Amino acid sequence: MPSKSSDTRPGASWGLKLAAFGTLLFLHFPMWIIFLYTFTPDETTYTFPLPGFTTKWFGVALQRADLWRSLTLSLQVATVATIAALILGTFAAAAVYRSNFFGRESISFLLLLPIALPGIVTGIALRTAIGGLDIPFSFWTIVIGHATFCVVVVYNNVLARFRRTNATMIEASMDLGANSFQTFRYVVLPNIATALLAGGMLAFALSFDEVIVTTFTAGQQTTLPIWIFSQLSRPRDRPVTNVVATIVILITFLPIFIAQKISAGSSETEGETK
């Protein structure tokens, strides 16, 4: 393996390499299987090898109005939840970074709780609260649910960036006569912009395919994941489901990829991904 001259890392044994790349293969091959199955002419079973090859299911899926409604709803929910997470997460990160105050450690803990506790807990908790207050289930109850676990993603990304930002830059800006708003606009924002982008994209991906919390907060609305979930337990439209699954992978892949590229490129000390 090529390595820099300063890099004195030893080579890995063949066993380790095999285990490592075998695990990678294990992580990725199921996604390829879905791509493969979008082309099967078989409507009722998952027969392998595929009995033929067809591209007609893409056209069939495009005609389905229920799918378009679900896709639109999911995109809308994810957009609003991401905006909410960006605002709340950045505020929390700024507060934790700026000052030392009582209970500072608890904030990370509190923000982490919605993803550390099983999703079903968040889901049913929100449902009892929403039900108890007689609030009708709607678009907004879905968004509220999603925002609770999206905040931590933005918070982690932005806080990690703040910690790498040199505080003297902010002082220098103020010393040179910029007011707080100018300093924010010209110094802080450019610094955290990519972290916001990365956090926002991950929050978007997280919200776009969330299903557990959504089943409890959605009422009659059908987000795309809920549509897929209904197909998992009672498969009625197998070929269309294959197409939808592929579309979901494609929609979420790009934001995730960009976000990971940003956080991988911006730091030598990796690890704030989650």
Added chain:
Amino acid sequence: MLNRISTYFYQRPKLVLALFLTPPMLYMLVVYLGSLFSLLINSFYSIDDFTGMIVREFTMRTYAQIFNIANREIVFRTAAMALVVTIVDALIAFPLAYYIAKFASPRLRTWLLIAVTVPLWSSYLVRVYAWKLILAKEGILSWFIHLFNLTDALDWLLGLPGIGGSSLSLSPIGMFIVFVYIWLPYMIIPIQTALERVPGSLLEASSDLGARPSQTFRTVILPLAFPGVVAGSIFTFSLTLGDFIIPLTLGNSKFFIGQAVYSYQGTGGNVPLAAAMTMGPVVIMVLYLLIARRLGAFDAI
């Protein structure tokens, strides 16, 4: 004007802090903790056996129901699955995490990390669905098993009481494979992070002092990677405890906690029982998080 406002805030850092802190904390405290509190309250209500209505009076009756044999079995079954999945994930994750942290060149490392994190963030549901295709009786895995003449071995495995079933896509074995697969990235990343922090000089010192590579691995690398394993296990354990999608998709009639909660509150309409049932995972996870914090796992997340 802006300058005056700026100066005003600059002189009052506490006010600025409060302004930053109030929206997220208000949201988390009111919406999230408020909901958890309402869940707790509901778990102390009960359901009227005749009318099926929720009786809003304090009672321990609902909690008593959790300890009946059927529910005890559900809790035990789920916890056992979560434990086995966690252990197997740790074993599978370690070589890849170790390779990324200690052997891969910086360029390769970046790409490997992306290759691990993309599945972590990409659609959980779609990845479960992929396994429904793979594990199906007529699917690709069976085809391979048939190709290698292992059909008898598979039949024997599926015939085992407790973990067997009619096919891989409808058995605890299938569920186990899917759980391991789905949560694997959550284990790789924290272990990799923990290993990344082990300074190379420490490993050199160990070998300079006469330790064989295997000794260095056992006495230096493994203990230092442990907080990462604990951090990863928070996710694998917690996510398995609360999941109901995978049991509903691949399981049989034997319930898991998430599934039980889902059906109690959905078709059963018994919100108090569902609420009380979720308190199990909550208590387990809060204890787990407190222990994990002491073991230094939070730095590795």
